[in-house]
Amino acid sequence: ETGVTQTPRHLVMGMTNKKSLKCEQHLGHNAMYWYKQSAKKPLELMFVYNFKEQTENNSVPSRFSPECPNSSHLFLHLHTLQPEDSALYLCASSLSSGGSYEQYFGPGTRLTVT
Amino acid sequence: TQLLEQSPQFLSIQEGENLTVYCNSSSVFSSLQWYRQEPGEGPVLLVTVVTGGEVKKLKRLTFQFGDARKDSSLHITAAQPGDTGLYLCAGVGSWGKLQFGAGTQVVVTP
Numbered sequence: 356e357t358g359v360t361q362t363p364r365h366l367v368m369g370m371t372n373k374k375s376l377k378c379e380q381h382l383g384h385n386a387m388y389w390y391k392q393s394a395k396k397p398l399e400l401m402f403v404y405n406f407k408e409q410t411e412n413n414s415v416p417s418r419f420s421p422e423c424p425n426s427s428h429l430f431l432h433l434h435t436l437q438p439e440d441s442a443l444y445l446c447a448s449s450l451s452s453g454g455s456y457e458q459y460f461g462p463g464t465r466l467t468v469t
Numbered sequence: 470t471q472l473l474e475q476s477p478q479f480l481s482i483q484e485g486e487n488l489t490v491y492c493n494s495s496s497v498f499s500s501l502q503w504y505r506q507e508p509g510e511g512p513v514l515l516v517t518v519v520t521g522g523e524v525k526k527l528k529r530l531t532f533q534f535g536d537a538r539k540d541s542s543l544h545i546t547a548a549q550p551g552d553t554g555l556y557l558c559a560g561v562g563s564w565g566k567l568q569f570g571a572g573t574q575v576v577v578t579p
Binding site for chain 1 (some may be wrong): 473504510511513514517561566567568569571
């Protein structure tokens with residue numbers, strides 16, 4: 356695998372379910388990001404990790420819980436979501452969050468909350 | 470919050486026509502990036518412009534950064550169906566944080 360991969364690509368979950376999104380980057384980057392993309396809205400930055408440490412939480416509700424066990428893997432744990440959380444969740448990586456700012460995105464997970 | 474506005478929101482043209490999309494802000498950015506996103510995929514970086522007034526060309530795509538580093542434009546010459554996609558601009562602010570616009574959906578029909 357090359358680049359940034361995300362699994363699953365599609366996810367349908369009920370409001371009481373617990374699920375996790377996975378992101379893996381094969382680029383040797385040290386910074387990883389979660390974004391939410393809703394129709395006709397700008398990408399919303401959710402979390403930033405730099406060298407496995409969380410450096411930004413953009414006032415994201417606690418029903419979204421990120422985890423970064425190493426610089427290559429990033430998870431987003433989901434529980435008790437709301438229908439308005441339905442969106443495309445994108446993972447991205449870059450060399451660092453303070454150096455080169457060119458971010459490489461995965462294909463996203465299309466999440467539907469019923 | 471540094472708001473980036475993109476216009477138009479949607480653009481449909483015939484193959485061979487030219488088009489321009491705009492990205493405007495009231496804030497100054499250290500640099501600005503353009504991405505293209507195709508259905509079912511994540512955004513892919515096309516170019517980064519850094520210097521005020523800078524013009525970069527990528528085949529039939531021409532990118533310009535405003536002199537004051539607050540705005541940018543993307544011009545496509547002789548558009549092709551493969552140019553179809555969502556074009557996103559992103560301003561690079563403090564600590565490398567990207568501020569995205571909502572995008573311009575471009576559809577090029579044969």
